[in-house]
Amino acid sequence: MAAELVPSALELIARVEAVASLKGVRLGRDSKNELQRLGRNLLDLNAYVKDVEQGRIDDIVIQGWIDPLTDAAYDVVDVLDEWITTLVKLRIKGVGKTSILKAKVGSYITHCLHTAQVVRRDDLAFKLKEITDRLDVIANEINLLCSIASLEFHHSRRLVSTALVDDVSAIIGRDEVKGDIVSSLLSASTERLKTISIVGMGGVGKTAIAQLVYHDEEVKQHFDRRLWVCVSDVFDENNVAKTIIEGVEGFMSFGVDSLDSFPLSALLDRMCRSIHGKKFFLVLDDVWADDKRQWEGLIQTFKHGAPGSRILLTTRKDTVANMMDSHVIHLQPLSDEQCWMLVSQEAFSGRGVEECQNLEDIGKRISNKCKGLPLVAKELGRLLIFKSSRTEWEDILHSEIRKLEIAHLRLFPSLLLSYNDLPLPLRQCFKYCAVFPKDFVYDGETIMYHWMAQGYLGLNNDEDLELKGRKYISYLAARSFLHDFLLDTDGIKSTWKMHDIMHDFAQFLVINDGIVIEVNSEGNSMTDLSSRKAHYLTACIPEGHCLPTSIYGAEKLRSLMIISGENAITNEALQIIFNQAKQLRLVNFGCHNALVDKIPNEIGNLIHLRHINLSGSEIKGLPRSLCELHNLQYLNLNNSKSLENLPDEIGNLINLIYLGTLHCYKLACYPKSARRLTNLRQLCGIVLRADRNDPKEFTLGDLENLNFLRELSMVLKGNAVNDRELKRAKFENKTDLKDIELESLDLQLDQFQNLNQFSLRVLNPSHGLYTFTEMK
Numbered sequence: 001m002a003a004e005l006v007p008s009a010l011e012l013i014a015r016v017e018a019v020a021s022l023k024g025v026r027l028g029r030d031s032k033n034e035l036q037r038l039g040r041n042l043l044d045l046n047a048y049v050k051d052v053e054q055g056r057i058d059d060i061v062i063q064g065w066i067d068p069l070t071d072a073a074y075d076v077v078d079v080l081d082e083w084i085t086t087l088v089k090l091r092i093k094g095v096g097k098t099s100i101l102k103a104k105v106g107s108y109i110t111h112c113l114h115t116a117q118v119v120r121r122d123d124l125a126f127k128l129k130e131i132t133d134r135l136d137v138i139a140n141e142i143n144l145l146c147s148i149a150s151l152e153f154h155h156s157r158r159l160v161s162t163a164l165v166d167d168v169s170a171i172i173g174r175d176e177v178k179g180d181i182v183s184s185l186l187s188a189s190t191e192r193l194k195t196i197s198i199v200g201m202g203g204v205g206k207t208a209i210a211q212l213v214y215h216d217e218e219v220k221q222h223f224d225r226r227l228w229v230c231v232s233d234v235f236d237e238n239n240v241a242k243t244i245i246e247g248v249e250g251f252m253s254f255g256v257d258s259l260d261s262f263p264l265s266a267l268l269d270r271m272c273r274s275i276h277g278k279k280f281f282l283v284l285d286d287v288w289a290d291d292k293r294q295w296e297g298l299i300q301t302f303k304h305g306a307p308g309s310r311i312l313l314t315t316r317k318d319t320v321a322n323m324m325d326s327h328v329i330h331l332q333p334l335s336d337e338q339c340w341m342l343v344s345q346e347a348f349s350g351r352g353v354e355e356c357q358n359l360e361d362i363g364k365r366i367s368n369k370c371k372g373l374p375l376v377a378k379e380l381g382r383l384l385i386f387k388s389s390r391t392e393w394e395d396i397l398h399s400e401i402r403k404l405e406i407a408h409l410r411l412f413p414s415l416l417l418s419y420n421d422l423p424l425p426l427r428q429c430f431k432y433c434a435v436f437p438k439d440f441v442y443d444g445e446t447i448m449y450h451w452m453a454q455g456y457l458g459l460n461n462d463e464d465l466e467l468k469g470r471k472y473i474s475y476l477a478a479r480s481f482l483h484d485f486l487l488d489t490d491g492i493k494s495t496w497k498m499h500d501i502m503h504d505f506a507q508f509l510v511i512n513d514g515i516v517i518e519v520n521s522e523g524n525s526m527t528d529l530s531s532r533k534a535h536y537l538t539a540c541i542p543e544g545h546c547l548p549t550s551i552y553g554a555e556k557l558r559s560l561m562i563i564s565g566e567n568a569i570t571n572e573a574l575q576i577i578f579n580q581a582k583q584l585r586l587v588n589f590g591c592h593n594a595l596v597d598k599i600p601n602e603i604g605n606l607i608h609l610r611h612i613n614l615s616g617s618e619i620k621g622l623p624r625s626l627c628e629l630h631n632l633q634y635l636n637l638n639n640s641k642s643l644e645n646l647p648d649e650i651g652n653l654i655n656l657i658y659l660g661t662l663h664c665y666k667l668a669c670y671p672k673s674a675r676r677l678t679n680l681r682q683l684c685g686i687v688l689r690a691d692r693n694d695p696k697e698f699t700l701g702d703l704e705n706l707n708f709l710r711e712l713s714m715v716l717k718g719n720a721v722n723d724r725e726l727k728r729a730k731f732e733n734k735t736d737l738k739d740i741e742l743e744s745l746d747l748q749l750d751q752f753q754n755l756n757q758f759s760l761r762v763l764n765p766s767h768g769l770y771t772f773t774e775m776k
Helices: 002-022 029-053 059-092 123-149 175-186 206-214 217-222 237-249 264-275 292-302 318-323 336-347 353-370 374-384 390-397 405-420 424-435 444-453 465-478 500-510 571-580 601-605 624-628 648-652 672-676 723-728 749-762
Strands: 193-199 225-232 280-287 309-315 327-330 483-487 493-497 514-518 536-541 559-564 586-588 611-613 634-636 658-660 682-689 711-717 739-744 771-774
Touching: 002 029, 002 059, 002 424, 029 059, 029 123, 059 123, 175 193, 175 206, 175 217, 175 309, 175 327, 193 206, 193 318, 206 280, 206 309, 225 237, 237 264, 237 280, 237 292, 264 292, 309 318, 318 465, 336 353, 336 374, 353 374, 353 390, 374 390, 374 405, 405 500, 424 444, 424 465, 424 500, 424 514, 424 536, 444 465, 444 493, 444 586, 444 611, 444 634, 500 514, 571 601, 601 624, 624 648, 648 672
Parallel strands: 193 309, 193 327, 225 280, 280 309, 514 536, 536 559, 559 586, 586 611, 611 634, 634 658, 658 682, 682 711, 711 739, 739 771
Antiparallel strands: 483 493
16 A cells, blocks of 8 residues: 555645645644655655566565555554644634734644644654654665665566467357457458457456457458567557568568667658558557557558558557547456366366366356456466365365465466556555455445545545546546446446456455455354454444454554444444544444444544444434544435434534435434535435524525535425525525435425426526426
8 A cells, every 4th residue: 555655645745734824824843844854755765665566676575664664654644634634623613813823833722622632842743753763764674675685676567468378279258259350350341441459357368369360260361461469568669560560571571670770750661661552460469558649650550551451459448449449349257157168178187087077066166266257267277287186176165366376476467467557546446445345336426435535536625526536437447447337317337346356356455454354143253353454444244243343453444334234333332443443534334223323422533534424323413523523524324213413513514525314304404504514515315494594493595605516405394485595595506416306294285396496497407407306
């Protein structure tokens, strides 16, 4: 995680100074010096982290300092986040209008926290110094380890994707795909040049299919020249051009005229002459570069081939296929039966009939682990060759793929190519998916709020973080990290899954940082939690069992998620967790939980908390301390059918984006202060008065300044709709609002219809389609 955390920490350093300046606070000299020293250290260490990413430092060195650096980076982020939060609280408390705020932060500042605690002199400087000293130790260890190991940092290329088979006749389950591609290649067409792209995740067999097509006898006879270029992740147009020239002219035709000295323009000119008038078939294997400007010269040169020339391209990225204006074939995983055929080809090689029959049933179950990936099938088969007994085969059956040697030697290095191609923020988002169990159906809206809580979508709350989250989802999908998408009515990807092997890879990347525990029928954890350093924890608990006490000591937690039927956590467990895990940013107990009827006051100590999902609980109200959580972005109380009220101070949650109280039938009203929640995008189940303006209760007109709303569902109180309140709500300013749902037990049908008609009239139709639903 250090690769992503260090840049985040550097961004937070800049944000501390910016927020302090905005609030009129001058940082003390010690604090400012420690911030600058910390920034320098992080910049230096960031260079080492980049070397780790690109494989320039040996594992011996990495193990010595990467974990301590990750821990220190987490602490930097937490300390700086705590300081920014303190400054925000000063503003909310109104301290900013006093002369105190103009003084140095080194002075005593009182009344800034709900506990009346004091921000002491040099408090920030002291914490930063402790962390920076740790970073100094890490830097010294790095230099010492590198010296002992006599390591040289070298700029080696990453692993190149290769074909899966030596014998193309051994490919199984791809006859139909091969036939479609060959037919398309051989078809008569007026197009001078046609491109076909095979797109799929690493290990699904794209290169193998391309080989199968390349060696097809009809293809050989049809084209004047066949050319194969392995482009790989480091795109070099000079090398592509040289390879094509060599393929057309032959290696011996150059004499002393070496192509290495040719500039690109000369290479393209020579390539143009080489392919002119020739009907060629070109395979561009393993293409990553999707910037059309890099390809422009080559694409124009390809067009000088004879009519009927074809290009077959393999890639993991939809953006590459789109750039080439190609016909796209998304290569799907094989069936379990086809995977077994691949496994058995390898595993049964040289075995007798009786031995094969004895192992076949367990072999078929092992092949289900492949999840349709030929690469995994071949490697599992090769592993099983050396396992002679049924017991050894059963060991493989009961082992996780990510823990087998084949994963580390062949599978994960291949997937690492895709991972390294992602920008840093996307890497964090992908790895976070490891905290969900396998076969989990991801929801676009849910995952965006999770990413937001961890800061993966950025630190600026003024940005449209939801829009950025949707772009991230599309980006990951276009690069074969996600699959099985369902689209909503707007064509937006609403749900998806992650391939089991990709999930194994994500868990491999987070190692012990993100843990999914499964509680068995006896209520015991099936995962060893002896390490208390996990930052992301998910507990899958069967109905009738509670959260195991083994997690109570996990003090470093930043995310705690419970996936269960019901009654998985108790009031006592919540209190213990909130007392110990002070760094929590996300708490998700979204299931029916009759055992939780009170939220402990200790929740107010979780100053980093961004996300709370307590839907389905039996709570009657929220503690006032929760309203001190000024970083909170997401509060889900849906289906809490005993909820009677919300605290009057809820308006202090100025960063709240989602607030849900759907189906909270005992909720009497929203407090007036909720009108200050101007960052809200989704407001679900708000209870408000429609018949008048009330000094204490939230009314229809109090929606006036909530102009960022995109979804709104309201439970209307009163037997009439006050026109003045309706106009004061200023729906015409809510240009992003797309869905409105109304519920009322008191309004007559004609009044309800009038409200709908008025709302439709004031909303600008050009903003989109609005849905009004009378909820019963």
